Amino acid sequence: MRASTIDKLCCPFDKNELELTSISKDLEGKIIEGFLSCKKCKRIYPIMKGIPIMNPDEYREFKLEAPLMEKWSQYLKGKKVENFRLIADDTGVNSLGK
Numbered sequence: 520m521r522a523s524t525i526d527k528l529c530c531p532f533d534k535n536e537l538e539l540t541s542i543s544k545d546l547e548g549k550i551i552e553g554f555l556s557c558k559k560c561k562r563i564y565p566i567m568k569g570i571p572i573m574n575p576d577e578y579r580e581f582k583l584e585a586p587l588m589e590k591w592s593q594y595l596k597g598k599k600v601e602n603f604r605l606i607a608d609d610t611g612v613n614s615l616g617k
């Protein structure tokens with residue numbers, strides 16, 4: 520998925536702008552891994568194998584995404600993902616694994 524394509528994407532829920540965090544790219548600069556986050560509803564949409572996962576909440580499985588979020592935790596800027604939303608973690612580092 521190219522960054523220019525992602526630019527045209529908006530949040531399917533509130534049509535708000537999405538912020539892209541790219542984690543890995545291929546040789547052509549296409550984004551292979553990363554995530555999009557909505558500034559308004561705080562939802563986070565992972566990009567896996569170049570494909571953004573933008574399903575409605577009820578079609579998403581947190582169990583499948585949790586390992587990714589853990590792997591990407593350094594990119595979440597100290598926030599945590601709850602109910603597919605990227606929220607500030609005010610409970611500190613001890614909340615890991617709960």
Ligand SMILES: [Zn+2]
Nearest residue numbers: 530533557560
């Ligand atoms: Zn949104």
